[in-house]
Amino acid sequence: MFLVLLGPPGAGKGTQAKRLAERLSLPHISTGDILRLNVKEGTELGKQAKGIMEKGLLVPDELVAQMLDQRFNEPDIKKGFILDGYPRNLAQAKTLDEILKRKSIAVDLVVYLNTSDSVVVKRLTGRMVCSKCGANFHTVNMPPKTKGICDNCRGALYQRSDDNEETVLKRLQVYKNEVASLIEYYKQAKKLRSLNADLDAQVVLEQIIGLTA
């Protein structure tokens, strides 16, 4: 199953992708995670991406496409993937199709996680991420058992530098400028399914699993 999760920042793509990856035994590929790793490790790509990410803008398409193409060369994607954070615009959707075609595969399903702005802002400004395993928590909705410590691996929790209200609003605006054409593209391809992602994460997860059956 080659599955793409679409939706605004804060729709729960990362949370759902991690749980889906476990349930379906597929790799979770997040372009945001790969970029953050590059920033952390100070690679050439990371140096180019850092400032752009901190402003909530999109890293140039060519850079992200190259990075993804490399990731798709790993053998673990043979049976499928859960792709999160890509594509973010029509050009990226077309690029994704081209990259996959060269590897004789194609996207099977695109799940659109429809989320209201007020929910997005609340989710992201309260989000805490584990520095070790990447698990997500929320100061109000999903607090860790011990403040600042991951329940799963005891790693330290941190707040992403782009999860402040100003950058969140910018990221939402960037998202809205691009999403309509993306939705139309996957509708035309008859691959799009929409869900109300304002609902509880577990409810949304079961609905997505239902769509993959």
Ligand code: AMP
């Ligand atoms: P995310 O973790 O998906 O919220 O992504 C965090 C940031 O990484 C975004 O605000 C962008 O700056 C960058 N990024 C992630 N995915 C992409 C993409 N597909 N195209 C361009 N920039 C991206």
